[in-house]
Amino acid sequence: MKQKLIDASIHLFDEKGFTETSVQDIAGEIKVTKGTFYYYFKSKQELLRDIHLNYIGYLLSQQDEIINDTSRDSRNKLHDTVFMLIHSIRNRRKSARIFFREMRNLAPEYLEQNMEKRDLFRKNVQGIVEEGVRKGCFQEDLNTDMITRGILGVANWSYYWFNPEGDVSDEELTNIYLEMILNGINKK
């Protein structure tokens, strides 16, 4: 039931927005009473926190696998990171959009928790870039912080437009972006 309430609210928050969605709307969506809602969540804000924590928790656990795969070099790990982000659009687009859009509706203590995890995710990607510099895969003089944010920009932006059912698959898009990030678009 808890998951059903979460799923219904993800759908409604994405469609109408967090503020515009009432607890009554969420309960009504799956034909239960408000009492049922309050049995599982103290408030709508607690539910929003759960959506955020679920989403970033999912990304961090996927990232963990990528980082610890000793069979992959830094280029592969960057590839896997971008693929993971673009691939998760298929199932997690709504969660991701709520994640980016409704953050300011989190209570300050939840927001902080959330920011810490987001920062950890970004710093882990930066770790991959730095490993690549150290091991001689990437250029020595990179501003690894800014480059990491640029790479995340490429991947995260796709949440706003990418259609996984369209002409270009998530795998193809990842390869196009990795090629640009690694080798650039200049004619050699």
Next chain:
Amino acid sequence: MKQKLIDASIHLFDEKGFTETSVQDIAGEIKVTKGTFYYYFKSKQELLRDIHLNYIGYLLSQQDEIINDTSRDSRNKLHDTVFMLIHSIRNRRKSARIFFREMRNLAPEYLEQNMEKRDLFRKNVQGIVEEGVRKGCFQEDLNTDMITRGILGVANWSYYWFNPEGDVSDEELTNIYLEMILNGINKK
């Protein structure tokens, strides 16, 4: 007065959100009556449309200058596009955030107007990439649509984190990103 109302609402929409901000809040912010507001705008939604049209209109006019500057090649024009987007954060961050976040609060006819202009902006950037391919600056087999969206991702994402008063200037950030986009991060 109209501009004052727009400025006050940009501030409030960014801080509290469009739905959470009332006409009373906007009027109160600059100490005028609701009547004054309704003298200039039919509704809060019309004001939101104006913010969106102002913002995209500003980007399109800047873009026009870049495209028509015959002294610049395709690489320079890409540079100027990314710089223009990152540079405008200083003065237009709030407008930009409202642009991306509150789009779904636009009435359908306004939304369509807005999407057309956004598409035009993107297609113009794609035109720069295609010109570069034609003239032999960029690789022949680029997926220019996907590459354009990737470049816009790098630039637009910076609205979420870039601090123009920080260690890295808008000009430096542009150069870091152009270097990545043109030549990649791989060690040569």
